[in-house]
Amino acid sequence: MDLLASFRTPSVLFLLVIPAMVIAWVWTRRGSAVSLPLDHSAPVPRKWTTFFLRSAETVPALVLALVIVILAGPQSWDEPRSKRVLTNIQVCVDVSGSMMSTFGEGTRYDAAMRSTESFLDLRKGDAFGLTFFGNATLHWVPLTTDTSAFRCAAPFMKPGSLPYWFNGTSIGAALLSCRKELIEREEGDRMIILVTDGYSADLGGGRDEEIARQLKKDGIVVYTVHIAEGQIPDEVVRIAGLTGGEAFKPEDEDGLKRVYARIDSMQKARMEKTQAEAADHFGPWALGALSLLGLGLMALFGLRTTPW
Numbered sequence: 194m195d196l197l198a199s200f201r202t203p204s205v206l207f208l209l210v211i212p213a214m215v216i217a218w219v220w221t222r223r224g225s226a227v228s229l230p231l232d233h234s235a236p237v238p239r240k241w242t243t244f245f246l247r248s249a250e251t252v253p254a255l256v257l258a259l260v261i262v263i264l265a266g267p268q269s270w271d272e273p274r275s276k277r278v279l280t281n282i283q284v285c286v287d288v289s290g291s292m293m294s295t296f297g298e299g300t301r302y303d304a305a306m307r308s309t310e311s312f313l314d315l316r317k318g319d320a321f322g323l324t325f326f327g328n329a330t331l332h333w334v335p336l337t338t339d340t341s342a343f344r345c346a347a348p349f350m351k352p353g354s355l356p357y358w359f360n361g362t363s364i365g366a367a368l369l370s371c372r373k374e375l376i377e378r379e380e381g382d383r384m385i386i387l388v389t390d391g392y393s394a395d396l397g398g399g400r401d402e403e404i405a406r407q408l409k410k411d412g413i414v415v416y417t418v419h420i421a422e423g424q425i426p427d428e429v430v431r432i433a434g435l436t437g438g439e440a441f442k443p444e445d446e447d448g449l450k451r452v453y454a455r456i457d458s459m460q461k462a463r464m465e466k467t468q469a470e471a472a473d474h475f476g477p478w479a480l481g482a483l484s485l486l487g488l489g490l491m492a493l494f495g496l497r498t499t500p501w
């Protein structure tokens with residue numbers, strides 16, 4: 194059965210009975226002597242001549258057998274390979290007015306976007322989505338492995354030039370909105386990177402733990418990057434911890450890049466074994482058939498039966 198499994202259409206192999214019958218007939222038939230009027234002697238036995246003649250007559254049947262094998266679709270099986278498990282990463286960036294505050298040589302927003310773009314290079318092969326939020330949420334780039342739109346987004350969402358409904362900081366609503374984007378992707382791991390500089394009123398009264406439990410249930414890990422002076426709000430730290438992530442507080446843009454490198458090391462891309470795949474394996478059989486055809490052609494020039 195393992196041998197039959199190596200063919201795409203194993204039922205065709207039953208036709209091999211035809212060349213087998215031809216070969217059996219070639220080697221078992223009895224030839225008749227040719228009598229001449231002046232020939233009164235018994236024919237001289239020539240065993241080696243008979244052997245070579247019948248071997249030559251067997252060649253067409255062997256070619257037919259190889260053609261039948263090729264029609265059955267011989268296959269070879271590759272070794273199982275390792276495949277990267279896709280991680281769906283939703284980057285959620287705060288665009289409230291405070292993100293225009295100075296951070297290093299630029300603003301908090303500029304530093305956040307530049308560092309996030311460098312994170313794309315660390316996670317090649319993963320799917321990225323980009324969400325901006327204030328008191329409202331805008332999903333700017335859907336989850337995709339093509340990050341070109343992500344890299345071009347920064348100039349269009351600069352804080353301070355946006356409508357008034359982006360002036361607040363509704364972290365809870367933004368996380369739940371990102372959750373909806375992530376749960377639509379059935380394949381791969383799920384991660385949210387929350388970049389913010391403020392406190393959110395919609396996380397009070399135990400709302401933070403409720404959101405964290407919901408995110409954890411859906412297999413979503415939250416990493417928070419708090420890009421401001423002072424302590425990280427407890428609610429934000431709690432959400433990150435309960436989902437299996439962590440909260441970070443970089444002091445400058447270099448520290449921000451180190452945070453992303455740390456996130457990459459904590460959330461390593463998983464590898465899984467893929468099943469071996471079958472591929473057509475005609476080469477040896479076709480080469481054998483061509484070789485036999487050449488041998489049969491050469492035999493026609495010197496190996497044939499004559500009546501004298």
